[in-house]
Amino acid sequence: MTSRATIIGTGSCLPRRILSNQELETIVETTDEWITTRTGIKNRRISRSGEETSKLAAGAARQALEMAGLVATDLDQIIVATVTSEMTMPSCACLVQKELGATRAFAYDVNAACSGFVYGLDLAEKYIRAEPDLKILVIGAETMSTRLNWQDRNTCVLFGDGAGACIMTGNNSGRGMLASQLYSDGRLFDLLKINCAVSMNPDLSLADHDGSYIKMAGRDVFKYAVRSMEKAASMVLDKTNLTISDIKLIIPHQANIRILKSLADHLGTPLEKVYINLDKYGNTSAASVPIALDEANREGCLQENDLLLLCCFGGGFTWGAMIFRW
Numbered sequence: 429m430t431s432r433a434t435i436i437g438t439g440s441c442l443p444r445r446i447l448s449n450q451e452l453e454t455i456v457e458t459t460d461e462w463i464t465t466r467t468g469i470k471n472r473r474i475s476r477s478g479e480e481t482s483k484l485a486a487g488a489a490r491q492a493l494e495m496a497g498l499v500a501t502d503l504d505q506i507i508v509a510t511v512t513s514e515m516t517m518p519s520c521a522c523l524v525q526k527e528l529g530a531t532r533a534f535a536y537d538v539n540a541a542c543s544g545f546v547y548g549l550d551l552a553e554k555y556i557r558a559e560p561d562l563k564i565l566v567i568g569a570e571t572m573s574t575r576l577n578w579q580d581r582n583t584c585v586l587f588g589d590g591a592g593a594c595i596m597t598g599n600n601s602g603r604g605m606l607a608s609q610l611y612s613d614g615r616l617f618d619l620l621k622i623n624c625a626v627s628m629n630p631d632l633s634l635a636d637h638d639g640s641y642i643k644m645a646g647r648d649v650f651k652y653a654v655r656s657m658e659k660a661a662s663m664v665l666d667k668t669n670l671t672i673s674d675i676k677l678i679i680p681h682q683a684n685i686r687i688l689k690s691l692a693d694h695l696g697t698p699l700e701k702v703y704i705n706l707d708k709y710g711n712t713s714a715a716s717v718p719i720a721l722d723e724a725n726r727e728g729c730l731q732e733n734d735l736l737l738l739c740c741f742g743g744g745f746t747w748g749a750m751i752f753r754w
Contacts, residue, residue: 431560432604433553435752437498437595438722439491441484442709443473449585458581468685472588472710475571480514482523484591485569488718489528496595498563500528503595505564506535507551509544509714511622511743512570513537520569533565541620542681542742543610544568544714545592546750549738550608552596560598567593568714575622577641586684587642588710592718603733603753607667609660610748616652619645620743653687653741658694660749661739668751672697675751676734677724681741682706682716691739703729713742730754 448471449460463469475484485508493500506521506528513520521535540547545568552564569591576584598604622642627633657680665671672695680688682705692699703724712719717738724730732754739749 431556431598431600432602432606433556433596434599434604435594435596437492437494437496438593438718438725439488439493439495440590440592440719440722441487441491442590442719443475443479443484445474445476446471447474452585455578456581456584458585463585466686467586468707469586469710470707473590474573475589479589481510481512481569481571481591482514482520482527484571484589485520485524485567485593486527488569488591488593489524489565489567491722492565492593492595498595500530501532502563503530503533503565504562505552505555506530506533507538507548507564507566508535509538509540509548509568510570511539511541511544511713512572512575514571524567540714540742540746541744542683542711542713542716543740543744543746543748544742545717546738546740546748547610547746549596549605549750550610550748553605553608556596556598562597564596565593566596567591568716568718570713570715572642572711572713575641577639582646583642583644586711588712590709590712590715590719592715592720592722594718594721606751606753607664608748608750609663609667611656611660612744612746614744616745617743619648620745650684650687652745653683654690654694656745656747657691657739657741657749660747661695661737664737664749664751670735670751674735675701675737677729678702678737678739679717679720679724680739682709682720683711683741
């Protein structure tokens with residue numbers, strides 16, 4: 429039987445500080461009722477000193493390694509999906525490698541915004557298909573609090589910090605990744621973006637640069653997110669000759685409760701089949717799918733041979749879906 433890329437360990441790491449909707453009422457003009465009804469979010473985690481992106485990523489990685497029964501020197505590769513590393517160079521993945529002592533692994537970052545972790549899983553699967561014995565650590569980690577305009581109530585209430593991770597390797601039991609489908613459309617970048625730091629080259633500076641924080645056209649993003657994730661999910665179901673009723677659990681990017689409800693409606697599946705934790709953590713960008721995956725795994729929501737659907741949507745635009753036999 430052909431070897432497939434299988435997840436053998438998951439982990440997550442969250443900052444200690446909880447920022448509630450009630451506390452946000454003292455920061456920006458908003459209310460708990462306004463946030464809850466429009467987003468489904470009640471709390472989010474905010475990093476403090478010692479909880480930088482690479483530190484959260486390493487914390488999630490240690491949990492995944494422990495579950496997999498591995499040590500850091502067993503790793504062959506480290507992929508970190510992030511748009512909020514504390515440094516531009518070196519990569520967040522290299523900082524994680526240092527933190528873990530993963531001296532045998534090579535490491536690099538993936539920038540696909542909220543889709544980054546799913547993109548990273550797809551990359552890992554391609555390596556493992558060629559070399560099934562590889563042990564690959566894939567992490568989604570973000571400190572979105574570092575890229576927020578805390579006076580913009582349309583964005584600052586949505587995002588939080590955290591990290592999730594998994595270990596992948598080959599398995600010939602029939603379990604593992606069955607199919608994936610990824611997309612992007614750079615023509616729509618202006619609807620969801622973060623400007624870089626101010627250029628030191630005046631000839632390349634942006635005339636309208638008013639800060640390196642997230643900017644989002646919420647209504648447009650909502651429309652594209654639901655349609656795109658439904659399309660990607662339908663594509664991987666078609667690839668595997670499965671129907672949505674065959675899927676045990678759906679773990680989507682945790683962006684907004686209205687998006688998740690609409691996605692379930694469009695897929696024709698009950699909301700109870702969709703794993704949701706955004707009320708606790710908000711939108712953690714590339715970290716949202718792996719944090720939810722780790723929680724679902726540790727809560728016993730997935731049993732051996734259950735079918736799992738992951739789907740995502742993020743800035744770029746980027747989006748995609750994949751199916752695993754657990």
